[in-house]
Amino acid sequence: MQGLTERVAELLHELANLPAFASLSGAEAVPAGSPWVFSNYIFWMIIAAVLTAIFFMIAARKVRLVPAGVSNIAEAGVEFVRNMCVDVMGEQGLKYFPYVATLFFFILFNNLIGLIPGFKPGTGTIGVTATLALMTWVVFVWVGFRKNGFFGYMKSLIPAGVREMGLAGRIGLGAYIFLLEFFSTFIIRPLTLAVRLFANMYAGHIIIGIFAAFVALSWSNFTVGGGLVGLVSLVMTILMYAFEVFVAFIQAYVFAILTAVYIGSSLHASEH
Amino acid sequence: MAAAQVTQGVTGSLNTIGAGLAYGLAAIGPGIGIGIVGGKALEAMARQPEMSGRIQTTMFIGIAFTEALALLGFVLALILNR
Numbered sequence: 001m002q003g004l005t006e007r008v009a010e011l012l013h014e015l016a017n018l019p020a021f022a023s024l025s026g027a028e029a030v031p032a033g034s035p036w037v038f039s040n041y042i043f044w045m046i047i048a049a050v051l052t053a054i055f056f057m058i059a060a061r062k063v064r065l066v067p068a069g070v071s072n073i074a075e076a077g078v079e080f081v082r083n084m085c086v087d088v089m090g091e092q093g094l095k096y097f098p099y100v101a102t103l104f105f106f107i108l109f110n111n112l113i114g115l116i117p118g119f120k121p122g123t124g125t126i127g128v129t130a131t132l133a134l135m136t137w138v139v140f141v142w143v144g145f146r147k148n149g150f151f152g153y154m155k156s157l158i159p160a161g162v163r164e165m166g167l168a169g170r171i172g173l174g175a176y177i178f179l180l181e182f183f184s185t186f187i188i189r190p191l192t193l194a195v196r197l198f199a200n201m202y203a204g205h206i207i208i209g210i211f212a213a214f215v216a217l218s219w220s221n222f223t224v225g226g227g228l229v230g231l232v233s234l235v236m237t238i239l240m241y242a243f244e245v246f247v248a249f250i251q252a253y254v255f256a257i258l259t260a261v262y263i264g265s266s267l268h269a270s271e272h
Numbered sequence: 273m274a275a276a277q278v279t280q281g282v283t284g285s286l287n288t289i290g291a292g293l294a295y296g297l298a299a300i301g302p303g304i305g306i307g308i309v310g311g312k313a314l315e316a317m318a319r320q321p322e323m324s325g326r327i328q329t330t331m332f333i334g335i336a337f338t339e340a341l342a343l344l345g346f347v348l349a350l351i352l353n354r
């Protein structure tokens with residue numbers, strides 16, 4: 001299957017972090033050791049960010065009682081995120097609702113832009129998703145410290161029942177649970193946020209690309225069996241495209257709602 | 273001698289085998305997990321249809337958590353294959 005290996009290698013090269021406008025500058029790969037990397041993913045992230053800003057500026061232009069057109073879609077989306085925030089964080093969560101809504105729409109536009117052939121999703125590189133996860137981490141840790149104090153927040157990681165046990169129980173079980181919860185809250189949460197979004201976007205593009213490679217391969221030297229394989233692969237490409245649109249919405253929603261859940265758990269940490 | 277003849281055309285490395293194993297094993301747990309989450313959500317929605325919205329939301333959160341683990345394995349497979 002020589003042609004398939006070559007095509008997959010080409011696909012993975014396409015999806016890697018190449019310098020933006022590589023065809024103009026003639027660069028082959030991102031130069032090693034350069035701190036400011038303007039890769040193709042960053043280029044499309046900027047385009048998506050500008051598009052989000054333009055979208056909301058147009059939507060906010062004429063605020064009517066009954067919205068129409070772009071305002072309608074924008075208001076439906078913002079109301080959806082607002083209801084989710086109030087559901088998850090309670091009334092005090094409305095202070096953080098602008099951040100969650102910005103996160104949701106930024107990620108959504110990035111994911112959807114990447115579905116257009118030739119465009120790349122800004123969230124398809126670990127740098128962008130790690131930055132978003134880092135921002136969320138800073139927010140929920142900061143909220144936790146602000147609301148509960150440093151020691152209060154650390155103590156809230158141990159459940160109330162353990163805190164009321166005898167000294168031996170508190171030292172043994174409490175320390176163990178504290179270690180687990182510390183690891184889970186401060187390390188696993190931002191890590192999985194970043195990797196979940198990145199892996200979903202990256203893997204989605206690879207799957208579509210591989211099915212498309214199958215179609216190209218089996219229809220380039222045409223045999224009857226090959227034609228059938230190509231047809232099935234074509235149908236699968238279209239189906240995976242539809243699935244990727246769904247995944248784009250779901251991943252943006254999941255990132256936003258997990259951010260809300262983490263901020264909510266920091267806000268209500270003292271009530272455990 | 274027969275063994276040497278059989279392995280003569282093998283050009284892969286242990287990295288590739290590791291990559292395949294990584295994703296294959298990583299997909300077992302989350303596959304079962306997502307099935308359980310989806311099934312329980314279905315049961316709950318059938319018992320109490322008016323709570324469907326809430327249940328669907330929580331189902332998506334549960335699926336996202338378990339799916340992340342499978343995708344961690346997928347990304348590791350890609351890294352190993354480089």
